[in-house]
Amino acid sequence: MNALALVQLAVFLLLVVCLVKPLGTYLERAFTHQPTFLDPVLLPIERFTYRMLRVRPEREMDWKRYSLAFVLFGVVNMVALYLGLRWQASLPWFFPGAMTTPTTPDLAANTAVSFVTTTTWQAYAGETTLSYFSQLLLVGQNFLGGAAGLVVGITFVRGYVRENTTNLGNFWVDLVRALLWVLLPLSVVGSLFLIAQGVPMNFLPYTVVHTVGGGTQTIAQGPVAALEFIKNLGTNGGGFFNANGAHPFENPTPLTNVVELLAIVLLPAAFTHTFGRMVGRPRDGWVIFWTMTALFVAGYLVCGWAEGHPSPAWAQAVSGGNLEGKETRFGVGGSTLAAVVTSNGATGSYNSMHDSFQPLGVLVPLLNMLLGEIVYGGLGTGLYSMVFVALVALFIGGLMVGRSPEHLGRRLGPPEMKIIAVYTLLGPATVLVLTALAVMTQAGRDGLTTNDGAHGFTEILFAYASALANNGQNMAGLSANSVFYNVTTMIAMLVGRYGLAVLALALASRFAATSRRPASSGTVPSDGVQFGVLLAATAVLVGALNFLPALALGPLLEHFSMLR
DSSP states (O other), X not given: OOHHHHHHHHHHHHHHHHHHHHHHHHHHHHHTTOOOTTHHHHHHHHHHHHHHHTOXXXXXXXXXXXXXXXXXXXXHHXXXXXXXXXXXXXXXXXXXXXXXXXXXXXXXXXXXXXXXXXXXXXXXXXXXXXXXXXXHHHHHHHHHHHHHHHHHHHHXXXXXXXXXXXXXXXXXXXXXXXXXXXXXXXXXXXHHHHHHTTOOOOOOOOEEEEOTTSXXXXXXXXXXXXXXXXXXXXXXXXXXXXXXXXXXXXXXXXXHHHHHHHHHHHHHHHHHHHHHHHTTOHHHHHHHHHHHHHHHHHHHHHHHHHHHSOOHHHHHHOSSSOOTTBOTTTHHHHHHHXXXXXXXXXXXXXXXXXXXXXXXXXXXXXXXXXXXXXXSOSTTXXXXXXXXXXXXXXXXXXHHHTOBOEETTEXXXXXXXXXXXXXXXXXXXXXXXXXHHHHHSHHHHTTBSXXXXXXXXXXXXXXXXXXXXXXXXXXXXXXXXXXXXXXXXXXXXXXXXXXXXXXXXXXHHHHHTSOOOOOOTTBOOOSSHHHHHHHHXXXXXXXXXXXXXXXXXXXXXXXXXXXO
């Protein structure tokens, strides 16, 4: 890690800090139906949409109906996307000579679940598997899946705001608002910027060119810009090309690299300010934001040090850090920043191959996903993931000092703690059980085409952590296009998306059904530095208790073996 990399990190974080407050305020105004500058254009479209869908915006839902609408919306999209992928040869813009990987039933089902859950796990190469029409279907799912995740986060916050009610809002109203007021306008501006930077946006057939050596090369292109910005903004991450953010058509310059990484971080980071404003406690929102930022910097420093200072044997062979699997136009600094951002932000839009990272370098993105992507996190999901950690911290801290376990006037009784306990354990149980199953079965080990031992174990653990966190990035050394991995990663995606979201809505309902208690000397304050330290320590402690044995068998063992 050099001075230029640290300057890049400082500029990136400065931009995030400067934009959190205005963007968070805008999100609050959009979802509380306060006036915004886009209202003259969007309000008529909103009313027309309600008439077309026969939605009655004044009718609200309790958490069960809200959850049902959320799940059914996802199921309908999965079926539609599955059929589109299976029938893509009969749909427009299909080039038989270029589409060399068939969309088998298990691969189509995995892809459909992947994009609807915003995981965008890709067990295929986009340019040799999907037609332009299929890619546009994925663009649509990036919008719809991202919006659905955002509204669950908004509804979770409403649970803190409301009192003595079972209603949490209307899913369809929230969904329309997320699409019209947030994702669509930002995506249009961002996509136009990428086109200006050289990202393709066309429907031309692949171009065959003759190389200097006398051979031929097929250059894939297509409506790349339409997919590229929303995949980052909606914390999706699936690449138009197999190389994802490392491909020059998706991410041509260091400037586009920074802008695309900002698109991943800004909405989830700003959501902390939205949370603080909606509950009437802006300081609490800032404490969560700065705790996230501190964990982000810590992860970056560890990953950057590991990639900038490889093992002694490696350093004897090369200089300048570990550049294997990295684009020289980004270097170690830009690649490390992308690895930390994408693994924290539920967006698998990587610009380097993590399979080539040093063991401690790959440990950071792996741990980020295992912790539940609580640092900024996914669109909507990152906030409530961190709040769940805060509730655990308050419960433990309250017991230690003899104070009532409360958060923002909401008491944590046995029913609430049961929901929190299930939420905290569901993710680790899913990842560890599926990892063990893959390691113990021949079908799981067959995916390790070139690696075994500690590195192979890390690849399997990384895959299921990515699927559960609805992230989608992989280490590339695991051959995942098989019935075994297509089915098991699909299970992890569904648990990570719907299992955790429904628990969050259930807890929000518990809060909304009670009255808010005034703060007193008997409660643990949650708006100061002391609570930020407790929050960060709890996140690390919970992660260590759940995953330290698995990490010891994977990247930690590989690191010490490499030094030996």
